[in-house]
Amino acid sequence: MAEQGLLEEDCKQVLKKFLNSDNFELSSFKIVNFRNPLQGLIGEHFTLRIGYVFKDENGSQDFFVKTLSTNPFMSKFSKIIQVYEKEAFYFGLLDQFKRHQIDISFAPRGFFFKPYITVIEDLSSEFKGTPKRELFDLDHCLTSLEALAKFHASSIIYERCKSKELSKKYCIIDDYKELLEDKLEHNDNPLASKWLQASIEGLLQLIDLIRENHVSHDAFKEKLGEIQELGNPQGLISGILHSDLWTSNFLHRYKNGKPVESKLLDFQTIKYGFVEQDIAEFLMTNTCRTFRSQNSKLLIEHYYKNLQQCLGLKGLPSTEDFLQSCDNYMLAGKIRAILDHTFTFVADEIYVDVLKSEESFRKFLFDERGKWIIESYNKNEKFKNMLYEDVLELRDMLFS
Template sequence: MENLSRCISKERVLESVKNFTGRPNVKLLDGMEILRATKGVEGLTSIVIRVKTPYCFSGDDGKILWKTFIVKALPENLFQLDVVERCRLFVKEVIFFKEIVPLLSKAAAAGNVSLPLPKCFFAAGDGGSDSIYLEDLSEAGYKIPDSTSFTVGLDLDHSSLVMKTLGKFHAITYAAEKLLLPSKNWVAEFPVFSRDSIFYDPIGKDVVSPLFPLVKSCVETFVTMSSQMNGLPKQPDFTGALTKALENNWPNLCRLVQPDPQGFNVLSHGDCWINNAMFLYDGGRPVDLKIIDFQISRYCHPAVDIFYFMYLCTRREFRDKNLHSLVLEYYNSLVYYLSVLGFDVPPITLDKLKEDLVKYRAFGIAINSSFTPTMLLGEDFMPSNSGELSVEQLRDLYDTGNSSALLKKFKSDPTFRSRMETLIREFVDWAIPQ
């Protein structure tokens, strides 16, 4: 196990405890426990550490108290660090917690509304020792869904709660923008949001998005799999049309994450999928949700968050049956919280949202075809012995989207093949309906 203590600053732990307690006379004691909080892909762009520290108050009775924090620190792997720095992921998350969350809190306080995210006790982005000290949600019983959710998709209870929470979060970010940033928007106030962290067109050899090769490589993988499927044409004109449609994935992603100049925009989460959603359960049923990880927050149409979740966290048959009812739950939540926060006239009608969703479905289709296959790999993607991704595996993920592992499992695993065929047919039905 690596020496995680190198990622922890006792001064920052002390400052976090002071901010947690609201008292200046905190004294840290010996016996701090430092452990990895996540593994592999769950900490792909950060080292995520659970720090449990004993402390007492100077001048009191000396009673020993304990507090646990989740600490996010820069990865030490040079390949990961390059990705983080090129995309300014840590910079954006530090700004989110240091500067944006106080604005959200002020807006939410007007309606006595709680923020659906972890509390932050310290954040620093001073270069080289960037770190964020957060509330450990697991202490209150919050947890990420069971690992089977990666492959089978989330059910209606989980999905409904996510839609309601996104509606609440978007309402708060909209209220903060209008109440606290008069005549401005989030992009004007925080230029870090002027270019998307991930989805942007290559403008030079040194500024290509790390995910561009992954999305590009999915074209060949998809075409190879489609050629082995029954029920799809094999003639060259079909293959050419499929390749052309797949090559539009990246331009679609880059275009649709931009703010809608004539539409309704919010500060969105940007990465709302299973790994970034922690649920509180009561008798096995999810009753509350906190969203985590704001490294790729973006200012855009709310449909981007909706389809990001729906296409990465649910399966086609579920979407075909429940998408419209879930969109209604999102909209009702948005309108309710906007009303509580003082906005009686919503900035978008339900009919306009539904109209916009037709256009933004291209984002969901592109996300689904580019990233869901790797998620469906399950344990074949994550090594079971160490729980860590090697540099070689990271490079394979970013450069090829694990194409060799995908094709191997497509041939050998009937369940995986069936799910991939469903995914491919959904793309074909949308892109080449005839």
């Protein structure tokens, strides 16, 4: 247990919160390693299995554990962008939300946090994920957007409650500015800047692989640079954003083969901003172009209807204004989606290769991302199809 940094006293704290009582006996605890090296970059995942006696009955409970990556470069990067601090902070906020009777059913329960260790509810017995490189269908989009609406509503309602308590306008970022800023886009640390620059350079190399057609590569890249300098538009509704809404950060409960409820995971890159940004990134990251042409309006309206149910209609923009505001964010959402896809859709054999050494992993993250993106594009059909469509759609959006 020492290698994961969890002690007997820590496990007692987990049980105390899980059972809502300190009248129990801890009988055993152990780590079960279920780590899948192809499922993510930020850290290591484990199961914590605790045996206990409560009210004269024996019990056993599994919990989900996250720890720092064993790769020193990823570990350093995680610390710089404060992923563990952000998640611990957010689960603490959820406790405050709950005390204000705000619906937090969109998230798992959080049980224990200490530096670079997170212990939360294990949902795997009831909720399941979708395959890593499969985009969402309509049903998965609908339930996921319902969870996202609850997530957004929770911080907005909390601000309303605090404003009423304080008899003045309250904004949560005023108290927690450091933890709610975008560490990847607004961090002065050279390592974070190198990660973002490597991502952009990988995108530029992808552009060179696509036939020029009516737009030259140079014009394409010049136009992209102009858009990056302009930044995001102003939105209509602000709150805490998730900002990492790819398919693997949702789990789903099924009935008769269809998702009926979704849970939102991984609050390690939260930030404060306009909710339309999350909506645009969700749609661009998790659905294909043809699907969006047929369903985007329906999905945004479904999200907004659920948000309105959580918040009430008073003071909210009209549905038409909200649809337009979301549309204004689609270009920024497309760029973020492409950067996400260069990670999440990369071929498994390429990913295994870059994990072979600390040096190759460092180059993949910060120096030579384009090299592996091009290799994956040339070798893996699913990666090629996704990124080819991404780049063509981005080109069309920039020059429409």
